[in-house]
Amino acid sequence: MTPTTHPVERMRARMGAALFAKVGGDQGPAIRAQVHETPGPRWFAPGSAIRVVHGDAAMYVGGVRALLLQSLHPLAMAGVAGHSGYRSDPWGRLSRTATFLAFTTFGTGDDAEATVARIRAVHERVRGRLPDGREYRASDPHLLRWVHIAEADSFLAAHTRYGARPLTAAQRDEYVAQVAQVGERLGAADLPVSVEGLREAIDAFRPELEVTREALDAADFLLREPPVSRALRVPYGMLASGAGALLPSWAREMLERDRWSTRAFGPVGGAIATRAIRWAGRATRPVQNVD
Numbered sequence: 001m002t003p004t005t006h007p008v009e010r011m012r013a014r015m016g017a018a019l020f021a022k023v024g025g026d027q028g029p030a031i032r033a034q035v036h037e038t039p040g041p042r043w044f045a046p047g048s049a050i051r052v053v054h055g056d057a058a059m060y061v062g063g064v065r066a067l068l069l070q071s072l073h074p075l076a077m078a079g080v081a082g083h084s085g086y087r088s089d090p091w092g093r094l095s096r097t098a099t100f101l102a103f104t105t106f107g108t109g110d111d112a113e114a115t116v117a118r119i120r121a122v123h124e125r126v127r128g129r130l131p132d133g134r135e136y137r138a139s140d141p142h143l144l145r146w147v148h149i150a151e152a153d154s155f156l157a158a159h160t161r162y163g164a165r166p167l168t169a170a171q172r173d174e175y176v177a178q179v180a181q182v183g184e185r186l187g188a189a190d191l192p193v194s195v196e197g198l199r200e201a202i203d204a205f206r207p208e209l210e211v212t213r214e215a216l217d218a219a220d221f222l223l224r225e226p227p228v229s230r231a232l233r234v235p236y237g238m239l240a241s242g243a244g245a246l247l248p249s250w251a252r253e254m255l256e257r258d259r260w261s262t263r264a265f266g267p268v269g270g271a272i273a274t275r276a277i278r279w280a281g282r283a284t285r286p287v288q289n290v291d
Helices: 007-024 028-037 049-054 059-070 074-083 090-106 109-125 141-162 169-186 195-208 213-223 230-246 249-254 260-281
Strands: 127-129 135-137
Touching: 028 090, 049 090, 049 141, 049 169, 059 074, 059 090, 059 141, 059 213, 059 230, 059 260, 074 135, 074 141, 074 213, 090 109, 109 169, 141 169, 141 195, 141 230, 141 260, 169 195, 213 230, 230 260
Parallel strands: none
Antiparallel strands: 127 135
């Protein structure tokens, strides 16, 4: 019996295809082909830290953690709540984020530049005002800085805990410096280029962070009302608990998620979910991604 006809391999293929369809969306196959098969120079070389991190299944946990952490900035959360459609079309938002990461991490330089230009154009249209009168603009370099460092810290934290290929201290600094290159192209300002600088940047933002109704609503949506079928509630719950456990203690407290069960069982759930995603994803993983 060949591996492709073995029942376990068929199950892996089905799971991998279903996962890719959710994350990649209708254009997933075409986007994957463009990212990995288009000839031309890339921003980042094979084997670089950003490729190791962004190509790992731990990104799923990191993505949920990033959204939870980002929600604590009231201006950033207002933009997400008012303009992103994260409740009405959560998988579409995930697909757009995955596409951006794929093109800027693995795609050609030209495709990466075009992707950044599209995102910057979208940011220019996202603006509004909070009930207390404060204005926000998605293109604000300071606000982009918060979104960037929350993502960088979350992706790195998830990979450090759950990644298949652990990074050295020097590689973790390399990752922070490499994602800063992308963030600067998006319009963020004064981005950290080391792990220590990343920690300092997050600490510097803490006086600006608040627990808003929108932030708690987003946390409930991500952790209690996930956009998945009943059959996937348990595996998603493990992934989400892993993300919650990775948050800084002060962030868990602000979001009212600093429970003993999260701290005790979250890492276990996150590890199980990540390994399952990694196992299923091997069935659809492009050869070009293997650095």
